[in-house]
Amino acid sequence: MFGRNWALVERELLLWRHGLAEERQPDGGGIGSLDSERALTARGIRRTAAMAEQLHRLQLDCDLLLSSPLRRARQTAELGVAAGLATGFGLESSLAPGGDPRPLLGAGRWRRLGLVGHEPDLGELAASLLGAPPGTIVLRKAGAALIRFGPAGARLELLIGPRLLRLRRRCPRQP
Numbered sequence: 001m002f003g004r005n006w007a008l009v010e011r012e013l014l015l016w017r018h019g020l021a022e023e024r025q026p027d028g029g030g031i032g033s034l035d036s037e038r039a040l041t042a043r044g045i046r047r048t049a050a051m052a053e054q055l056h057r058l059q060l061d062c063d064l065l066l067s068s069p070l071r072r073a074r075q076t077a078e079l080g081v082a083a084g085l086a087t088g089f090g091l092e093s094s095l096a097p098g099g100d101p102r103p104l105l106g107a108g109r110w111r112r113l114g115l116v117g118h119e120p121d122l123g124e125l126a127a128s129l130l131g132a133p134p135g136t137i138v139l140r141k142a143g144a145a146l147i148r149f150g151p152a153g154a155r156l157e158l159l160i161g162p163r164l165l166r167l168r169r170r171c172p173r174q175p
Contacts, residue, residue, distance in 0.1 A: 010150040012157070013105065013129070014060055014114040015122045016080070017139040019051075020044030021072040036096075040075045047162040048076050048142045052083035054160075055144060062086045062114035066104060068095035070118070076142070077116045086114060101125060129154045 021038045040048060065086035067077035077089040094101045095117040102125070104115065115122070119139055126137040126145050131154075139145060140161035148157050 010148060011110065012060075012112040013147045013149070014055070014062055014112060014144060015126055015139060015147070016051075016055075016076065016114060016116045016144045017119055017122055017141055018068070018070075018072040018076040018116060019048030019079075019142040021141075036070045038070070038072055040072050044072075044141070045075070045079070049079045049083065051142045051144065051160075051162055052076075052080045052085055055080070056084045058158075060085070060112065060144075060146060060158075062112045063110040064108060064112075065089040065114040065116065066092040066095060067116040068097075068099075068118060069093055070096060073116045073118065080114070080116070089114075089116070095121075097121060126156070130156055 019040045020043055021040055024038070025034055062085060065077055065080060065088070067073045067089050069091045073095065074091070080086055081089060092101070092104060093099060094104060095115060097118045099121065101115055101117070101121070104113070120135075122139050122145070123137045124134050126139075126147060127134055129147055130137070137145060137156075137159065139159075140163070143161035144158065145156065146158035147154050
């Protein structure tokens, strides 16, 4: 899957689900071309920007950031770039709902690859890479997971959602 020597160098995969988006339209816009244009809501932009800033503060910046071509994912990637999570991003059709992003894991030179996409696809990718049953890992909207690959295999390093950020802001800081 990763090529011959992928396990000799530790690599990390940051999976980031798009933020809260506009509701699907009941008049046929839920699936298809109109679904691809659903934008982040104002609340989604705030939460996603806060998540991007937190990921950057945690020094989870990506060598390469790829996004689903759907509008809400592109907006999420743009917020990541604005927060300093990456210098730019590319669009990748295999990150659209129902796509298979696995070939991206073996392509290119990267130490930390960021993929911006959708559920259940990202959660299923994470679970399969970790050898867990489907449905074991679910990314909340604007949530992220970090998987580290190395000689011992894959391990989950981080699973975080925007609610944790709200709790963190409410808790008093320890001296």
